[in-house]
Amino acid sequence: MAIVSPRAARGGAQAELVVVPADSVVAVPDGIGLAAAATLPMNGLTARIALDLLALGPGQTLAVTGAAGAVGGYTIQLAKVAGLRVIADALPKDSELVRILGADVVVPRGREVAAAIRLATGDGADGLVDAAVIGRDVLPAVRDGGHVIAVRTYRGKTERSITVTTAWVGDYLRAADKLADLAELAAAGRLTLRVARTLPAERAAEAHALLEAGGVRGRLVLTF
Numbered sequence: 001m002a003i004v005s006p007r008a009a010r011g012g013a014q015a016e017l018v019v020v021p022a023d024s025v026v027a028v029p030d031g032i033g034l035a036a037a038a039t040l041p042m043n044g045l046t047a048r049i050a051l052d053l054l055a056l057g058p059g060q061t062l063a064v065t066g067a068a069g070a071v072g073g074y075t076i077q078l079a080k081v082a083g084l085r086v087i088a089d090a091l092p093k094d095s096e097l098v099r100i101l102g103a104d105v106v107v108p109r110g111r112e113v114a115a116a117i118r119l120a121t122g123d124g125a126d127g128l129v130d131a132a133v134i135g136r137d138v139l140p141a142v143r144d145g146g147h148v149i150a151v152r153t154y155r156g157k158t159e160r161s162i163t164v165t166t167a168w169v170g171d172y173l174r175a176a177d178k179l180a181d182l183a184e185l186a187a188a189g190r191l192t193l194r195v196a197r198t199l200p201a202e203r204a205a206e207a208h209a210l211l212e213a214g215g216v217r218g219r220l221v222l223t224f
């Protein structure tokens with residue numbers, strides 16, 4: 001399995017064959033299928049870099065938005081491996097999934113999410129990964145001097161000495177050691193690889209339409 005930058009000059013991973021640097025690739029562990037493996041590098045490494053930037057220690061509190069999604073789900077699971085307390089958002093239909101992924105507290109997603117996280121944490125979370133791209137409205141969920149990780153360019157202001165950092169997986173394109181760690185965690189069942197559906201590559205447009213419609217849980221994987 002390899003991480004492939006969608007911004008690569010010759011295109012991203014929607015190709016039958018790609019050439020990648022050797023340090024972007026690790027072996028797929030025994031027992032994991034190729035479709036499942038395909039779901040790990042991009043979003044797993046995004047969760048990894050988000051948590052590395054936060055550098056929280058055991059017992060500290062992490063909030064996660066977009067928790068039912070790929071980045072959100074991996075973030076919860078990696079945070080639990082690191083001994084963090086996790087508060088995550090979900091629609092009622094996804095609450096059980098998010099709990100199974102490891103969230104200690106699940107709060108309703110939506111307009112009141114920041115207030116609900118604050119209520120669950122007392123003074124606010126130490127760190128927050130905003131995989132739902134809520135932006136500035138999520139800041140009240142974080143304690144004074146806390147740290148928010150954005151996964152898209154963050155243009156808003158901040159408040160109460162909260163740091164906002166945009167994580168970019170491009171910084172881990174050649175981090176085979178980190179990808180190998182993720183593969184090991186997946187093989188051990190500590191990271192859950194979720195495939196919603198596989199579609200033949202000729203139906204890529206349909207896959208994009210499904211993704212844009214929302215509600216997909218797990219990745220749509222194109223096969224060649």
Ligand SMILES: NC(=O)c1ccc[n+]([C@@H]2O[C@H](COP(=O)([O-])OP(=O)(O)OC[C@H]3O[C@@H](n4cnc5c(N)ncnc54)[C@H](OP(=O)(O)O)[C@@H]3O)[C@@H](O)[C@H]2O)c1
Nearest residue numbers: 046066068069070071072109132151167168169214215216
């Ligand atoms: N910076 C980087 O390097 C990097 C790398 C990878 C991904 N990303 C970005 O990270 C984000 C998440 O990616 P992903 O692959 O995890 O996407 P995903 O699997 O589609 O997950 C996003 C989740 O957020 C949920 N959501 C949407 N609006 C929400 C809201 N207002 N409140 C709470 N949850 C909400 C979605 O639910 P519904 O399906 O019900 O809408 C979905 O479960 C994307 O914006 C992606 O572009 C950034």
